[in-house]
Amino acid sequence: MRPNKTQYKRWIIAWIVVIISLALVVKAYTADVVVIKSKSLASYDLASMGLKSTYKGVDINEFNMMGDIKMGSQMVKRFKEENPKCLVGIGAMAAYVITENISNIPSIFCMIQDVDTIKLSSNSVAISLTVAPEEEFKILRSISTRFKKIGVIYDPKKNKSLVEEAYSKALNMELTLIKGEVSSSTNAEKRLRDMIGEIDVLWLIADSSVVTEDNIKSFLKIVIENKIPMISFSPDFVKYGALFSLSPDYKEIGAQVGELVKEIIANKGVNQGSIIPPWRSILTLNTNTADLIGVTIPDEVIERAKKIYK
Numbered sequence: 001m002r003p004n005k006t007q008y009k010r011w012i013i014a015w016i017v018v019i020i021s022l023a024l025v026v027k028a029y030t031a032d033v034v035v036i037k038s039k040s041l042a043s044y045d046l047a048s049m050g051l052k053s054t055y056k057g058v059d060i061n062e063f064n065m066m067g068d069i070k071m072g073s074q075m076v077k078r079f080k081e082e083n084p085k086c087l088v089g090i091g092a093m094a095a096y097v098i099t100e101n102i103s104n105i106p107s108i109f110c111m112i113q114d115v116d117t118i119k120l121s122s123n124s125v126a127i128s129l130t131v132a133p134e135e136e137f138k139i140l141r142s143i144s145t146r147f148k149k150i151g152v153i154y155d156p157k158k159n160k161s162l163v164e165e166a167y168s169k170a171l172n173m174e175l176t177l178i179k180g181e182v183s184s185s186t187n188a189e190k191r192l193r194d195m196i197g198e199i200d201v202l203w204l205i206a207d208s209s210v211v212t213e214d215n216i217k218s219f220l221k222i223v224i225e226n227k228i229p230m231i232s233f234s235p236d237f238v239k240y241g242a243l244f245s246l247s248p249d250y251k252e253i254g255a256q257v258g259e260l261v262k263e264i265i266a267n268k269g270v271n272q273g274s275i276i277p278p279w280r281s282i283l284t285l286n287t288n289t290a291d292l293i294g295v296t297i298p299d300e301v302i303e304r305a306k307k308i309y310k
Contacts, residue, residue: 031061033261034084036076036098038091039067043250047090047111050254055261065093072097079105085265088257092118099124106264106272110253113206114158115275122273125260127253129206129233131246132277133166136231137173139244139283140201142301143290147229151199153180153191155209161275162205177203185209189218196222202230204237216240227293235284239309243293244285248278282306 035051037044052060065072076097079087087107089095095109099119107124109115115128140147150170154163163179170177178199180191188210192202202223204211220241223230229243238245256279283301286309290297302308 031059032085032265033060033088034079034086035060035062035088035090036072036094037062037064038072038089038093040064041091044090044111046250047254047257050251050256051088051258051261052254053251054255054258065097067093069093069097073101076101086261088261095126108257108260108264110257111250114208116158116161120273120275125272126275127256127260128162128275128277129248129253130162130277131233131248131281132169133162133203134169134173135277135281136203136246137170137175139246139301140229140231141173141175143229143243143297144295147200148174149176149178149198149200150203150231151178151180151192151195151201152203152205153182153188153195153210154205154207155183156181157183158209159205159207166203182209185212185215188212188215189222192219192222196226196228200228202228204230204232204242206233224289224292229289229293229295235282235307238284238286238289238307241289242286243289243295244283244305246281246283249280249282252280253278285309 033055035048037048048062063075072093079102083105087098087102087105089098089107089109090111092112095112095118098107099121103121103123105123109118109124109126111129112118112126113129115126118126120126152163152166167177167179178195180195182188182191202219204219216237219230224241230241232238232242232245233247235245235247283305284307285297285302285305287297288310
């Protein structure tokens with residue numbers, strides 16, 4: 001069957017996009033800093049804006065993989081020869097093609113949900129999408145000191161380091177972190193039900209083996225029924241019933257990347273090979289949920305919140 005005119009147009013457009021991308025990459029080789037975006041997303045664009053606003057006056061070129069790992073891999077291989085001072089990967093696909101093809105150029109990764117799955121070398125660093133656990137626990141303690149046993153459901157293949165860090169931080173704050181391991185999203189709800197009676201709080205982290213639409217609905221129903229607050233990483237979940245979230249500011253993550261780039265180019269000490277938390281966060285509250293579970297949120301916490309659902 002011969003292609004019709006519409007198919008021809010699509011093929012032509014696709015080839016034009018590839019040719020333009022190749023041209024942009026050729027140009028990128030002369031830059032001090034090369035930014036590789038996994039695809040076009042508003043959150044990725046904000047991170048890119050934050051980087052560029054922080055690191056003005058330096059040659060930064062950006063390449064969009066457009067969700068195509070094969071094309072991204074072909075482009076990234078050329079950087080071995082051109083050797084820019086630093087690579088920035090925005091999103092999981094960009095991080096993947098960089099780590100699979102390059103190890104000799106300092107690299108910074110951000111905007112990745114399951115950051116533990118990224119194979120960091122001694123030449124790279126990643127910024128997590130999860131706020132430092134102790135910051136979330138401090139907000140919890142500010143709301144009420146009766147919450148002492150914090151439950152977390154997670155896949156150790158994806159978030160082992162985060163949960164281990166949180167366990168240590170919780171102990172330092174005289175809190176107990178109760179861990180519920182899962183290997184897929186299908187048994188996450190049962191794991192939560194098994195933990196009811198053992199926990200005072202559910203701490204929801206950005207784990208793709210746990211966070212699905214069905215699981216979130218079930219989790220919110222279970223915690224409200226049992227008058228257990230849920231701490232979330234996303235304001236969207238607060239809207240539907242979580243007590244609060246401390247979420248990253250995507251533009252600020254980009255600015256944080258910019259500061260790390262400065263340190264790398266200036267040959268200053270950067271804790272490479274590590275995963276670091278975002279340096280600023282946004283607090284979102286749900287006072288209706290607080291009423292349902294019998295909690296009064298102090299004025300000082302309310303004043304800090306950027307968004308309040310009532």
